Amino acid sequence: MTSAFRFTPLFIAFTATMPLMAQADEQAKxxxxxxxxxxxxxxxxxxxxxxxxxxxVRDNREWGQGFVARFESGYTPGTVGFGLDAHAMLGLKLDGGGGHAGTSILPSHFKNEDELGAAPHSFSTAGAAVKLKAFDTELKAGDLFLTNPVIAGGETRMLPQTFRGVSLTNTSVDGLLLEGGQVSFTKPYNQSGHRRIDTYYGALQDNRDSDHLSWAGASWSGTENITTNLYAAELKDIWNQYYVDFDYTYVVNDLVSLNPGVHFYHTQDTGQALLGDIDNNTFSLHFTVNAGYHSITAAYQRVNGDTPFDYINLGDSVYLDNSRMYSDFNAPNERSWKLQYDYDFAGLGIPGLSSSLSYSRGEADLTKADQNRTYYDYYNPAGKHATHWERDLDVKYVFQEGNLKDLSVLLRYASHRANQAYASEQDNDEIRLIVDYPLNVF
Structure with a gap:
């Protein structure tokens, strides 16, 4: 790390509230x-x-095999326990030459400024994190796997994304997770090396990455049928981002349940404001009806602001209902809705087989978008009625027993279309086939 960890006011306020309710002799066990x-x-x-x-470009296709090994130690006995986590990753190219590269599962290699060449035959990385545990508080420093609404490593490609920095978690209260941390570098899912933290749209700009991202948050699941999260993050000299959600499941009877929920982000520029003025409120609402093996979801999403809803580049920290396989429906001032149907084929005697079918549609007035086209390319003087839609189909099977137990096969299909006023997103058809096989050695 080239920059030392700083105890920012946000992080100090978080750690000061951490309860230490466990007894020292329990840690000795x-x-x-x-x-x-x-x-x-x-x-x-x-x-x-x-x-x-x-x-x-009608035929971008890549095929690869990924291998991830993760070792997690226990803790040495005593009031303060010490441990070590380590991982190694290897990605192999099976196909992706002949001008077909560029799907994002393999590293990108440019022959020249305009022409993308074939990906390398392999790429790899390894990392580790030391960890300390006292009472119910755990501190990790090094290479981290992170998953929360403001910083979540990308998990949808061949290899996962990691971050380099420090994290702190506390679980003293049953059902309550408190966490915070700071990271300065990320290892993207399709690269071997590390780079500084940037945003999805800010990646279009040179020298607009951040020195570090700090976050703190609380996740509550201690009340039956209710979950809620509250997080805050500072991406230095770019933004402060705040997130809250609430999810409730009302059980009608043994077969039927109702599930309303809301997600909300507020993003505001801070410090040197390297990506310009940002004042964005984005939320989504969903209502799901579960009936036996069937599930129907309706969702509404709204972006209030003249910039798009932005997030950490290459990550999955888009906890919004209308974030789909191709589009996130996150343009400036965009309104979108979604209908989704899910079915568990255990109802037909095929446990492990499930499917999901959805249709999403969005509309935005892009004439009101901020004209900072070096940051993003949404502004369109003719975009008063910019519309687009996406259809998504997922079919997944998880083997239930035998030598292949827990092996899963996921087939995903997406089709996206936009009118000319919505020129920033492409007409796109995409197919993904992902086979996962997790194996516990010990």
Missing amino acids: AEGFIEGSSLNLHFRNAYFNRNNLNTG
């Missing part, structure tokens, strides 16, 4: 560094085929 350790392997075979219909 730790399983032990070796006795509490585990080694898990994850094999992922991924095939992506993307047709960008209005750019003339």
Whole structure:
């Protein structure tokens, strides 16, 4: 790390509220560094085929095999326990030459400024994090796997994304997770090396990355049928971002339940404002009816602001209902809705087989969008009635028993179309086939 961890006011305020309710002698009962350790392997075979219909690039396709090994130790006995987490990743190209590269599961290699060449035959990385545990508080420093609404590593490609920095979690209260941390570098899912933190749209600009991202948050699941999250993050010299959600499940009877929920983000520029003025409120609402093996969801999403809803580049920190396989429906001042139907084929005697079918549609007045076209390319003087839609189909099967138990096969299809006023997103058809095989060694 080239920059030392700083205890920002946000992080200090968070750690000061952490309860230490456990007794020291309970920590002395730790399983032990070796006795509490585990080694898990994850094999992922991924095939992506993307047709960008209005750019003339009709056959982007890549196929690869990923290998991830993750070792997690237990803790040494004592009031303060010490441990180590380590991982290694390898990605192999099975197909992706001959001008077909560029789906994002393999590293990008440019022959020249305009022409994308074939990806390398392999790429790899390895990392580790030291960890300390006292009472119910755990501190990790090094390479981290993170998943929360303001910083979530991308998990949808062949290999996962990691971050380099420090994280702190506390679980003293049953049902309550408190966490915070700071990271300065990320290892993207399709690269071997690390780079500084940037945003999805800010990646279009040179020298607009951030020195670090700090976050703190609380996640509550201690009340039956209710979950809620509250998070805050500072991406230095770019934004402060705040998130809250609430999800409730009302059980009508043994077969029927109702599930309303809301997600809300507020993003405001801060410090040097490297990406310009940002004042964005984005929310989504959903209502799901579960009836036996069937599920129907209706969702509404709204972006209030003249900039798009932005998030950490290459990550999955878009906890919004209308974030789909191709589009996030997050343009400036965009309104969108979604209908989704899910079915569990256990109802037909095929446990492990499930499907999801959805249709999403969005509309925005892009004439009101901020004209900062170096940051993003949404402004369109003719875009008063910019519309687009997306259809998504997922079919997944997880083997239930035998030698292939827990192996899963996921087939995903998306079709996206936009009118000319919505020129920033392409007409696109995409197919993904992902085979996952997790294996616990010990």
